[in-house]
Amino acid sequence: MQGICTLRTLLARNLEYHPDKAAFIEGERRWTFRDFTDRTRRMGNALLGLGAEKGERVAILSRNSMENAESYFSIPNAGLVLVMLNFRLAPPELEGVLNDAQASVLMVHEEFLDRIEEIGSRLTFVKHYILIGKKAGLPEGWHHYETLIEESSPHEPAVEIAEDDLAALMYTSGTTGVPKGCMVLHRNFYHAGKSLAFEMKMEREDAAIIPTPLFHAAGLVILMNGVYSGISTVIMPRWDVEEFMRLVEHYKVTTGVLATPMLLFFVEHPHIDRYDLSSLKKILFAGAPVTPVVFKKAIERFGNIFIHGFGTTETVGSICILGTDEIASAMAEGRMGILGSCGKSYTDMQVEVVDENDNPVPPGVIGEIRVRGSGMTQGYWKNKEDTKKAFKNGWFYTEDLCRRDEQGFVYIVGRKKDMIITGAENVFPAEVESVLYKHPAVSQAAVVGMPNEKWGEVVTAFVVKKENSVVTMDDITCFCKKEIAGYKVPKRVYFVDSLPMSPTGKLLKYKLKEQLPL
Known part of the structure; x- marks a missing residue:
């Protein structure tokens, strides 16, 4: 399939409509869409000039940067795979x-040069190394990123690109310990930009910010959304809540993305009133579920500006979305439970909740969520076994357990592998975690099942206390007994300084289990 849903199309549109508008801003660097297109074309030609052939993989190791943003276009538009x-x-x-x-080919920012030098002797398949950053002290045999751009052609790379060409391998966050490479097509990236632009009602006057890692779908969708919508996007190399607020104020940012833990830091930051954040109109948050208690607090503090997105790497971030219009309607009717939902199907995506026999379940019944549509990737790179398990009959099975209400809104209750079976009763960690978050002394909470000879598993809670708070295990269990059935109440409560999170804000429950003896 040829088609126009490629990354080249996105660049061509911006060159046609507003070539001199700022596309990306990072620190003191500011590139127009003309600059951005020119640089991506030059780097694509440089890679081809090094001998890279269509379909070969080109990797980049860097924090969020202009170079990261460029790589999403320069590499796939040259027929290569990012x-x-x-x-x-x-x-x-x-x-x-x-x-x-x-x-x-491996591109490396100077900050991470030592990591690659440590393993370089074993990377025998890497033919070319490219350094991003300083030109002085360039390692022997390496190329410099800016030099390659300066010396390469500004013309469109002479490689045919189609919608169904492989554009990238996006590796899962490894919440189970083993990342897998999802095969992302050009049309998947195009869909990421187009669908979010529709869902967020983007306007040409909007300005975006990306504080989440660009190696993750949450950062990627805002990047693609910005290019699709033709708006200016501010790139943050590192997450810092005060710097985030400063940039929002300075650039009059209207939209962007936060990982769920970032949302928590943002909402509870003591210095929010020092900044003018009134420009914010639509902030997507994703990466992990948020409890209704926290969501309600965010709305009370900033207004109804937060959009809850639910997705996976396998769907380039697009499965369900809960928009501000749906939130406003539900809250006007007193349906506050909506804040625990991740919404309904994304644009050009279809979501179903099914039982173990793939039959759709009625409202209120818990089943597994499956999805298909324009955002669904092509399976796992060189991994037929896992692809066969997860991608079946045109659907991707997420292994997330959820239910739908009478209005069709989806509520995630946990992962299939995380469900706790204690004394023959099923306990969904998300339900217990929601109760724990209601306790005034609880800052963060996670619930897992730990092996037990008598009960099979026992409900076990890990709690991060709020600063200067005093709370005991008995306080927690007594509080829970007032809210949920006895078999759901944690039998063990461990107070910890922090919870293990992936860089994208997903809780790593397998690491919690590793911390305790069987």
């Missing part, structure tokens, strides 16, 4: 991803 590396991975983990992708 591998955006998680910069928080340790050297052995980076080696595992690079080896799985068999990247022939």
Whole structure:
């Protein structure tokens, strides 16, 4: 399929309509859409000039940066396949991803040069290394990013691009410990930009901000949304809540994305009143569910500006979305429970909740969520077994357990693998966690099942206390007994300083289980 739903089309539209408008801003750097298109074309030609052939993988290791944004276009538009590396991975983990992708070219920001030098002798499949940053002290045999751009052609790379061409391998966040490479097509990226522009009612006057990692779908969708909508986007290399607020005020940011933990920091920050944040109109948050208690607090503080997105790497972030219009209607009718929902199907996506025999379940009944549509990727790279398990008959099965209400809104109750079976009763961690968050001393909470000879598993809670609060295990259990059935009440409560999170804000429950003896 040729078609126009490619990344080249997005760049061409902006060159046609507003070439001199700022596309991206990072610190002191500011590039127009003309600059951005020129640089992506030059880098694409540079990669082809190094001998890279269509379909070869090109990896980049960097924090959020202009170069990261460019790579989403320069690499796929040259017929190559982007591998955006998680910069928080340790050297052995980076080696595992690079080896799985068999990247022939590796771009590295100078900040992470030592990590690659540690594993470089084993990366025998990498043919070319490109350094981003300083030109002085360029390692022997390496190319410099800016030099390649300066010396390459500004013309469109002479490679045919189609909608169904592989554009990227996006590796899952590894919440179960083993990341997999999702095969993302050009049309998947195009859909990410178009669908979110529709859902968020984008206007040409909007300005966006990306504080979430660009190796994750949450950051990616805002990037694509910005290019599709032709708006200016501010890139944050590092998350810092005060810097976030400063940039929002300075650039009159109207839209953007926050991972759920970022939303918590933002809402509860003591210095919010020092900044003019009145420009904010529509902020997507994603990466992990948020409890209704926290969501309500966010709305009370900033107004009805928050949009809850639910998605996976396998769907490039698009499964369900809960918009401000739906929230306003529900709250006007007193249906506050809507704040616990992740909404309804994304644009050009279809969501169903099914039982173990793939039959749709009625409202209120818990089942597994499955999805199909323009955002669904093509399975896992070189992993037929896991692809066969997750992608069946045109659907992607997320392994998320959920229910739908009478109005069709979806509520996530937990992961299939996280469901706790205690004394033959099913307990969904999300339900218990929602109760824990109501306790005035609880800042964060996570619930897992731990093996037990008598009950099979026992409900176990990990709690991060609010600063200067005093609370005991008995306080927690007595509070829970007033809200939920006895078998759902945590039998063990551990107070911890923090919960293990992935860089994208997903709770790593398998790491919690590893902390305790069986």
